[in-house]
Amino acid sequence: MNKFYQTRCFILVFMLFALFSVTHAQDVQFVKQTVKTLASPKMQGRGYVHNGDRKAAEFLAVEMKKAGLMSFGKDYFQPYSFDINTFPGVVDFTIDGRELVPGIDFVVYPSMASVDAKYQLVFLPDTISQLNSVYQLIDTNQLANKLVIVPESLSNAYRKGIPGVKTLAQTVSGSMWWHVSHAEKQENIVRLKIRKQALSDSAKWCRVHIESKLKQHEAVNLIGYVPGAIVADSFFVMTAHYDHLGRMGKNTFFPGASDNASGTAAVLDFARYYAKNPGRYSMVFILLSGEEAGLMGSKFNAENPLFPLENVRFLINFDMVGTGSEGLSVVNGKQFLLQSHCLDSLNRQEQFFADIRMGGESCNSDHCPYYQKGVPAFFMFTRGNEDLEYHTITDTEEKLPFTAYESLFGLIRQFVDASSTKIFDR
Numbered sequence: 186m187n188k189f190y191q192t193r194c195f196i197l198v199f200m201l202f203a204l205f206s207v208t209h210a211q212d213v214q215f216v217k218q219t220v221k222t223l224a225s226p227k228m229q230g231r232g233y234v235h236n237g238d239r240k241a242a243e244f245l246a247v248e249m250k251k252a253g254l255m256s257f258g259k260d261y262f263q264p265y266s267f268d269i270n271t272f273p274g275v276v277d278f279t280i281d282g283r284e285l286v287p288g289i290d291f292v293v294y295p296s297m298a299s300v301d302a303k304y305q306l307v308f309l310p311d312t313i314s315q316l317n318s319v320y321q322l323i324d325t326n327q328l329a330n331k332l333v334i335v336p337e338s339l340s341n342a343y344r345k346g347i348p349g350v351k352t353l354a355q356t357v358s359g360s361m362w363w364h365v366s367h368a369e370k371q372e373n374i375v376r377l378k379i380r381k382q383a384l385s386d387s388a389k390w391c392r393v394h395i396e397s398k399l400k401q402h403e404a405v406n407l408i409g410y411v412p413g414a415i416v417a418d419s420f421f422v423m424t425a426h427y428d429h430l431g432r433m434g435k436n437t438f439f440p441g442a443s444d445n446a447s448g449t450a451a452v453l454d455f456a457r458y459y460a461k462n463p464g465r466y467s468m469v470f471i472l473l474s475g476e477e478a479g480l481m482g483s484k485f486n487a488e489n490p491l492f493p494l495e496n497v498r499f500l501i502n503f504d505m506v507g508t509g510s511e512g513l514s515v516v517n518g519k520q521f522l523l524q525s526h527c528l529d530s531l532n533r534q535e536q537f538f539a540d541i542r543m544g545g546e547s548c549n550s551d552h553c554p555y556y557q558k559g560v561p562a563f564f565m566f567t568r569g570n571e572d573l574e575y576h577t578i579t580d581t582e583e584k585l586p587f588t589a590y591e592s593l594f595g596l597i598r599q600f601v602d603a604s605s606t607k608i609f610d611r
């Protein structure tokens with residue numbers, strides 16, 4: 186780290202902060218209310234069933250308009266599509282006639298085809314940890330009408346399957362998280378995850394009745410901006426994905442309060458702030474869809490940008506920012522050392538977070554497709570034990586305290602000011 190740059194980032198920011206320290210700052214009430222709306226049942230988990238993500242997009246477009254954002258085209262929407270397997274109908278799993286609760290007792294593998302069948306249960310021993318041992322214990326040619334119960338110790342059986350085994354349920358004792366994935370075809374396999382406590386060792390039979398539907402999903406990204414007061418053709422970009430997992434059957438939806446209604450609400454709050462307090466550069470606010478299906482929205486937007494990506498001074502992606510008691514994590518911190526040292530020195534100066542952890546690169550959220558196009562980008566998320574929900578049906582709004590939201594807002598505002606320093610020149 187160059188000492189000169191570090192000092193400059195500090196001094197200039199201090200001056201700007203003193204000058205523009207204006208009335209309106211973060212609005213945690215607005216953020217919480219926005220999360221409440223986005224995570225409510227009427228948004229259907231902001232996924233691919235019952236137009237959940239479209240309902241969220243329409244709500245967010247109204248909020249962008251209210252904030253006073255401009256659009257690059259006639260509106261904020263950037264439409265595109267992708268294929269995905271969905272579960273709009275029946276998702277039933279009964280053991281010895283007892284119904285299990287979807288999302289609590291079990292989840293289904295995302296690319297599963299529809300199935301309605303009864304199976305005899307075959308238990309693998311709890312101690313098994315090697316794939317090879319499976320074949321010593323069962324004959325895969327003798328599995329017609331049988332469902333293999335796989336213990337947790339055999340890692341990744343649910344995610345990756347077991348070659349030769351077309352019907353399995355892996356037991357888990359931890360949290361029942363689910364995921365989705367874009368898919369061009371369905372798989373004729375039965376793969377489930379089942380809560381260990383929901384299954385007795387003496388269980389004999391089960392019935393799996395799942396209705397799934399492969400479809401082309403029409404999605405939209407939302408893009409708005411505030412023109413820069415001094416250099417309008419350079420951009421500071423903030424992104425967050427507003428989509429979540431949607432529904433798994435008629436009765437189960439995933440609220441996605443932390444992931445990522447929290448980041449979406451934060452970006453809207455920044456939009457409201459910068460609309461009233463324009464910065465030196467144009468501020469762009471991008472709310473992305475399809476993240477949970479595999480960064481579909483950010484990939485599309487990075488391929489089809491509405492402004493020149495080479496003019497982006499910096500991009501910050503927010504994904505899960507409702508905690509913070511243990512600090513802030515920054516993916517790509519080690520890729521952009523000058524900027525991360527700047528962020529660190531701003532943080533120390535005002536003592537926003539007790540700890541900022543600078544990580545390396547990781548293609549685990551929407552910063553990635555932009556970064557791969559050469560855009561300098563951080564992905565930020567908060568850390569803290571106060572909320573550990575992740576991809577569960579209990580990721581609800583009332584659990585999310587926004588512990589360090591004021592710190593996050595203050596730090597980012599100063600970091601945006603610091604983007605006028607030379608270290609951000611490309």
Ligand SMILES: [Zn+2]
Nearest residue numbers: 444445477576
């Ligand atoms: Zn997620």
